[in-house]
Amino acid sequence: MKKFFVIIITLFVLLAVSASAEIYPQTFVVGDINRSTNAVAFVDYNGNIWTWEGIEDWMIGDIAAAIMDDNGTETIYDDMIITLRYAGYMEGWD
Numbered sequence: 731m732k733k734f735f736v737i738i739i740t741l742f743v744l745l746a747v748s749a750s751a752e753i754y755p756q757t758f759v760v761g762d763i764n765r766s767t768n769a770v771a772f773v774d775y776n777g778n779i780w781t782w783e784g785i786e787d788w789m790i791g792d793i794a795a796a797i798m799d800d801n802g803t804e805t806i807y808d809d810m811i812i813t814l815r816y817a818g819y820m821e822g823w824d
Contacts, residue, residue, distance in 0.1 A: 752800045760792040793818040
């Protein structure tokens with residue numbers, strides 16, 4: 731019976747470690763706002779464009795701080811924004 735519990739716990743730990751996704755911080759600037767679709771286009775400093783539903787008070791040139799989820803993959807193109815916060819404004823962006 732002890733062996734059974736040790737095997738189950740070991741499997742649980744291995745699955746938990748291999749299935750865990752990583753989170754990381756990211757900084758964006760608002761590059762475009764589409765009022766008809768209620769979407770904001772954020773640009774990171776590598777030129778990648780990320781979208782967020784909900785224009786709220788966002789304006790072109792706003793700086794956003796985000797927490798991203800890498801979805802457990804090596805490519806960034808399937809990463810998702812978990813949370814997003816206003817972090818300032820950049821003059822001359824528009």
